[in-house]
Amino acid sequence: MSNSLLLQFESEMTKILKDLKDIHHELLSSMMYSLEAGGKRIRPLLLLNTALALRGENNESDFVFACAIEMIHTYSLIHDDLPAMDDDDLRRNLPTNHIKYGEGIAILAGDGLLNTAMELLISQISNESTKKAALTIAKASGVSGMVSGQVYDVKTVKTKEQLLKMHQLKTAKLIESAIIAGAYLAKADEQLINKLKVFGEKLGIAFQISDDLLDVEGDESLIGKPVNSDEKNNKSTYISFYGLNHTKLLLQDTVKQALDSIDGLGLVYLETLAKFMLERKH
């Protein structure tokens, strides 16, 4: 859980952005605005720390994969915030991308981030492990994952089953893919991959439940956007389906299942992050 990994990630991402050729200056500015808006970098850190734990060190390629997954996450936030989706004006205490740059550029910044992420993934493929890692991330962000999850969100969720499906697709798949990609890069065997898949899905769901709780009980200045926005936007959440107390029990149970799935493997970063879901403030 070293801070130096985060610093190294930020520096690698800056280098990658500087290397983009022929890009329109306003597009680059808009992409960087959202990339550098102070996210927690959970997905890249999951990938880097998983590879580090299993291989004993990180290599250059790990960082390129980590940048790709953060770009995908950032693109999804830009598009989710658009007027035709959640219509949010504020994220991480800053105006959202379309408020700052206009809707047209915001849509293109999202497209550009997704495309650049895929270019980075393709550029890193040199054997079966790197190909599996790239395909794991690409599938998680696509129509079998995040994009379909967002459609559930746009079309309104009506049942507990739809709520779980939405969060599995929209949030958990990409988080899970960060861990699995890190494991593939470190050439983990399929038995370990399967355990990490269970962990990743549970962690992703716990992350979403804690997000719903923060929207009700969080501190606006810490989470960087207005509280109670889900209720205001008529969004179905764990709390609207289960009530506050039951949702907290559900979170504890989900974190426990996550921890059980990697018990005894000595994956300290993953354990710490799962426990952190119980005490998130932002």
Next chain:
Amino acid sequence: MSNSLLLQFESEMTKILKDLKDIHHELLSSMMYSLEAGGKRIRPLLLLNTALALRGENNESDFVFACAIEMIHTYSLIHDDLPAMDDDDLRRNLPTNHIKYGEGIAILAGDGLLNTAMELLISQISNESTKKAALTIAKASGVSGMVSGQVYDVKTVKTKEQLLKMHQLKTAKLIESAIIAGAYLAKADEQLINKLKVFGEKLGIAFQISDDLLDVEGDESLIGKPVNSDEKNNKSTYISFYGLNHTKLLLQDTVKQALDSIDGLGLVYLETLAKFMLERKH
């Protein structure tokens, strides 16, 4: 230039769409609506015919690459038509995607098509040739290509140099990439690749010039959208910069440069398509 290649392409694309797992039914419907709206399939046919001419046959992987590039082209049309971009209601004689499905789903259908295209490209990488082909297409559609070209369009073009830059990035790069990817798949040498790059860029520019001419002189029922839309939308075109007659001369000259670049190579399909730019009706 056989019609059977087109039929085989359509059937392969239907198969690929059927194989998509866990996709939200409305997302699939929206993606298929635009994919099956009767495009000319110029990019996939360029890829398939280039590989066919150089290798003597097409293989299964050629068709997957061809589907990927058509998905990228289709996604770009969906996003370009959005109210925040060109705000077009009609394309190919049908309501545009956001008119039919709403803006939120249309944005996600575009995202989904781009992501699926990249999954297809990644899935086909098995050696240096397939990797080069995938990276060529991915770079052409991204921030060093099509996405930056669209930013020029959104921000308004003020000079002839910007007009050329916009069309090189927005239109020519992806068309060029179809040819180059087909050539890489057929393991063409770098000398041939360089000739085809010149051809592809000239063909792409010729395609855009003929598009501008169709907007002024075309038949609405054939081109599937209102004529004079560029003037109505205050778009800079070859005609607004050069006038009608000079634009026609420019088209002839560009087609000639394209043909010269592949003279004597016996690439009949490419030659025919370049000449077709002089007599496009849709």
